[in-house]
Amino acid sequence: MIKVIIIGSGNVAQHLIKAFDKNKKIEVVQVFSRQKEAVAHLLDSPKITDNFNDLKDADLYVIAVSDDAIAAVSSQLPFENRLVVHTSGSVSLEALDKKNRNGIFYPLQTFSKKAEVDFSKIPICLESEKETDFEFLKKVAELISQKVYKINSGQRKSLHVAAVFVNNFVNQLYQMGNEICIENDVPFDVLKPLIQETANKVMTLSPKDAQTGPAIRNDQKTIAAHLDFLKDENQKNIYKILTQSIQNNGKKL
Amino acid sequence: MIKVIIIGSGNVAQHLIKAFDKNKKIEVVQVFSRQKEAVAHLLDSPKITDNFNDLKDADLYVIAVSDDAIAAVSSQLPFENRLVVHTSGSVSLEALDKKNRNGIFYPLQTFSKKAEVDFSKIPICLESEKETDFEFLKKVAELISQKVYKINSGQRKSLHVAAVFVNNFVNQLYQMGNEICIENDVPFDVLKPLIQETANKVMTLSPKDAQTGPAIRNDQKTIAAHLDFLKDENQKNIYKILTQSIQNNGKKL
Structure with a gap:
């Protein structure tokens, strides 16, 4: 024992x-x-x-x-x-x-x-x-x-930082999705299967291979429409920065 | 038929x-x-x-x-x-x-x-x-x-924008977590149960209630250590903006 x-x-x-x-x-x-x-x-x-x-x-x-x-x-x-x-x-x-x-x-x-x-x-x-x-x-x-x-301690420190990205920051994006739903009178429930599938996908695919959407397609028309739709400065800012980040990944390939 | x-x-x-x-x-x-x-x-x-x-x-x-x-x-x-x-x-x-x-x-x-x-x-x-x-x-x-x-069409437009946040942008944060792991020789697999649990949590809790971590605790010491650890400007920038965003949510309560 x-x-x-x-x-x-x-x-x-x-x-x-x-x-x-x-x-x-x-x-x-x-x-x-x-x-x-x-x-x-x-x-x-x-x-x-x-x-x-x-x-x-x-x-x-x-x-x-x-x-x-x-x-x-x-x-x-x-x-x-x-x-x-x-x-x-x-x-x-x-x-x-x-x-x-x-x-x-x-x-x-x-x-x-x-x-x-x-x-x-x-x-x-x-x-x-x-x-x-x-x-x-x-x-x-x-x-x-x-x-x-x-x-080791260095790896553990990096894991802790990475965990903030995939847990706290991901949860904040759920929160922003929820806010957009509330502002437009749509139930957040509609997004829940998408949230689960997004997590499920990276269990077997790399996040890079799993990416879809207007940023990775460089669909400027949709990106402009979304930025026009968002009124909150914080939402707009995060939309721009993460779109840019997705597009920069593509270039690193 | x-x-x-x-x-x-x-x-x-x-x-x-x-x-x-x-x-x-x-x-x-x-x-x-x-x-x-x-x-x-x-x-x-x-x-x-x-x-x-x-x-x-x-x-x-x-x-x-x-x-x-x-x-x-x-x-x-x-x-x-x-x-x-x-x-x-x-x-x-x-x-x-x-x-x-x-x-x-x-x-x-x-x-x-x-x-x-x-x-x-x-x-x-x-x-x-x-x-x-x-x-x-x-x-x-x-x-x-x-x-x-x-x-309706207005709601659908808002859902499409919200879906970009909870799908494409969330996946980009997975990608950044993956990058941090690769840079520090840690298997991304270590993070996978956390990714699934983060998604599972918001099936029953609101994202606001599900939030944990240094930003919502306003743990300045850990936040400073993480920013010091991150060398990539894009990673640093997104860390700062999402930390700020989590803390602003708190204030809205």
């Missing part, structure tokens, strides 16, 4: 507690949370502590707190030479206090408390200082996910 | 031929194509013509040609007072020659020849001059799709 302790009680912490607890080879022996009630629905109360000095022995300590708090939390741990990892996409390995053996256990997904997630399909990006720790982290990660990657 | 004639042989024409032919209450009696071989795999050769004067009687003529050719094709039809529709999201109803009864039959989806599509899930946006024609178009559309909408 692999003993794991989770430090934190936010979205990532809660989803990890559930994913670990489901697996028969892993036991979440304890959770540290300053707000004990935040995780009270997930495990028995004797297993929840808000005092670092009460932390038990474990094979792995997972710090799943906000980026800014990772360094401070790691230095408050009252033990040495144990395996301590954080779950952030943007914080470096060096942020963790050197008194313990350090690593990264970064699940690349957008978590919200409401939505259930299937952890087996979530990529987990691993890094560690020592090779033996890496092998152990790989074993743990593969117990809960089918997609485990060895990713 | 509802008799339909398709005029055109591109992506939309081919997918419509297949969708209509699958339904037992609809018969594709003829297809007009200047390149007969383009549709030869879809129906028997006597049913394919490249001569407008050979067009048979039908309940519905569907013009599925490029936007620029719709007006010319509709005026070359050698008959009057029949129901003629086009399938474009951006061409007005008025582009069709007045000698026939006109309408729009606009399937809102991204079609590529390779990928099979499930027409039953594709929204079809209908419009027509006469109410009786609308009822007939609705009947036909509901035979092949579960999602049929009455959409």
